[in-house]
Amino acid sequence: MKAVHFGAGNIGRGFVGLLLHDAGYEVVFADVAEELINRLKEADSYAVHEVGENPAVRTVDNFRALNSNAQEAELVQEIATADIVTTAVGPHILKFVAPVIAKGIVAREPGMAPLQVMACENAINATDILAKEVASQPGVTAAVLDGKAVFANTAVDRIVPNQEAGQGLDVTVETFYEWVIDRTAFGDAAPVIPGATFVDDLSPYIERKLFTVNTGHASAAYFGFEAGLEKISEAMADQDVAEDVRAVLEETKQLLVAKHEFSNDEQEAYVRKILARFTNPYLPDTVNRVGRAPLRKLGRHERFIGPAAELAERGVVPEALLGAIASALRFNDPADAEATELAAILGSENPSDATARITGLEPGHPLFDAVATLVEERQAEMAGTPA
Numbered sequence: 001m002k003a004v005h006f007g008a009g010n011i012g013r014g015f016v017g018l019l020l021h022d023a024g025y026e027v028v029f030a031d032v033a034e035e036l037i038n039r040l041k042e043a044d045s046y047a048v049h050e051v052g053e054n055p056a057v058r059t060v061d062n063f064r065a066l067n068s069n070a071q072e073a074e075l076v077q078e079i080a081t082a083d084i085v086t087t088a089v090g091p092h093i094l095k096f097v098a099p100v101i102a103k104g105i106v107a108r109e110p111g112m113a114p115l116q117v118m119a120c121e122n123a124i125n126a127t128d129i130l131a132k133e134v135a136s137q138p139g140v141t142a143a144v145l146d147g148k149a150v151f152a153n154t155a156v157d158r159i160v161p162n163q164e165a166g167q168g169l170d171v172t173v174e175t176f177y178e179w180v181i182d183r184t185a186f187g188d189a190a191p192v193i194p195g196a197t198f199v200d201d202l203s204p205y206i207e208r209k210l211f212t213v214n215t216g217h218a219s220a221a222y223f224g225f226e227a228g229l230e231k232i233s234e235a236m237a238d239q240d241v242a243e244d245v246r247a248v249l250e251e252t253k254q255l256l257v258a259k260h261e262f263s264n265d266e267q268e269a270y271v272r273k274i275l276a277r278f279t280n281p282y283l284p285d286t287v288n289r290v291g292r293a294p295l296r297k298l299g300r301h302e303r304f305i306g307p308a309a310e311l312a313e314r315g316v317v318p319e320a321l322l323g324a325i326a327s328a329l330r331f332n333d334p335a336d337a338e339a340t341e342l343a344a345i346l347g348s349e350n351p352s353d354a355t356a357r358i359t360g361l362e363p364g365h366p367l368f369d370a371v372a373t374l375v376e377e378r379q380a381e382m383a384g385t386p387a
């Protein structure tokens with residue numbers, strides 16, 4: 001069995017690659033980072049260090065690696081003969097990996113089992129985004145894809161921080177993990193991945209994950225950044241930050257319980273478990289990594305505006321989420337390209353236009369004015385004049 005995995009970064013090596021390896025797949029990593037790919041080509045194995053409660057070291061071997069820019073022809077052949085394709089590249093990168101995936105699908109021999117494609121990104125229905133990109137490639141139609149590939153949405157959860165320099169290919173991760181996969185896409189031929197959970201309806205799981213783990217995580221990052229703290233565990237040790245994060249997760253809990261079939265007690269237990277994960281002192285995770293790409297995180301269906309908009313539509317003023325959104329607007333890490341772009345938008349557009357551009361909210365939406373007020377306040381702060 002063979003899997004081609006795009007993105008040999010933190011979650012690629014520390015989670016998806018590990019679980020596919022443990023499921024018996026040979027993994028072909030495809031990445032654009034030349035040095036990383038060369039290291040993978042030269043290595044026979046790497047170690048995944050699981051830190052926290054019940055620490056363990058796992059070994060990943062039986063992999064190969066390809067540079068997806070320089071070795072496209074080889075990559076097409078690997079995809080043409082693979083059982084599975086997964087990605088962990090970031091939601092905005094899916095459009096760049098779609099062309100080679102499309103070529104690989106088109107090159108599959110008639111009679112082969114369909115390629116099973118799963119995007120493992122932090123976004124609602126990321127695989128649908130990838131499938132749409134694949135289907136829009138020249139020469140690819142629904143008829144061409146029919147029978148040659150199936151696309152399944154997934155939710156992936158494991159905190160994998162940026163790795164220390166000098167660690168080589170080895171990855172430090174938390175012990176917890178969860179990979180939930182939409183079973184319905186596969187008919188009766190779902191892959192066997194012992195570490196994954198297959199469900200008939202993914203939407204409660206992906207929303208619970210994104211609006212609890214990622215909403216809470218990003219809140220800790222932005223509140224922590226504002227407080228001048230470096231690590232997520234330090235942010236969570238700060239009483240004010242911890243209380244603010246808790247308040248945000250109370251609001252998303254309210255939405256998730258109202259919307260899905262999670263009981264209040266079940267969601268409360270989930271929240272507590274997630275908060276405990278953020279405090280893991282063995283995990284060197286930073287507010288800069290977790291807060292990365294604030295424009296993506298402030299998107300319409302993302303971890304802040306998504307739940308806040310739905311609460312507002314239900315007549316609830318999401319005070320704590322608005323506090324986190326205000327904090328996200330202040331994330332001005334100079335090393336983050338999206339933080340720079342965010343500052344440029346705030347510096348050049350009126351509050352209403354900037355709100356629409358940053359969040360995708362439409363004027364007239366019940367959340368719009370509250371966010372526009374935060375935008376205006378942030379603009380005044382940046383200009384050094386009170387709003």
Ligand SMILES: NC(=O)c1ccc[n+]([C@@H]2O[C@H](COP(=O)([O-])OP(=O)(O)OC[C@H]3O[C@@H](n4cnc5c(N)ncnc54)[C@H](O)[C@@H]3O)[C@@H](O)[C@H]2O)c1
Nearest residue numbers: 007009010011031032033088089090091096121122159160
């Ligand atoms: N790190 C985590 O804790 C975690 C957990 C769950 C989900 N995720 C999601 O997984 C995805 C990847 O996150 P990460 O933390 O591993 O990031 P990362 O930056 O460590 O890894 C991304 C990798 O993708 C590669 N890449 C970029 N463009 C590419 C292209 N065109 N073709 C092939 N490879 C390309 C990069 O070189 C990099 O190695 C994101 O969507 C993230 O939200 C991350």
Ligand SMILES: O=P(O)(O)OC[C@@H](O)[C@@H](O)[C@H](O)[C@H](O)CO
Nearest residue numbers: 122156157158159160214217290
């Ligand atoms: O990957 P992002 O940028 O969407 O979010 C940053 C972190 O919150 C994220 O990577 C978490 O560590 C992960 O989602 C945990 O499962």
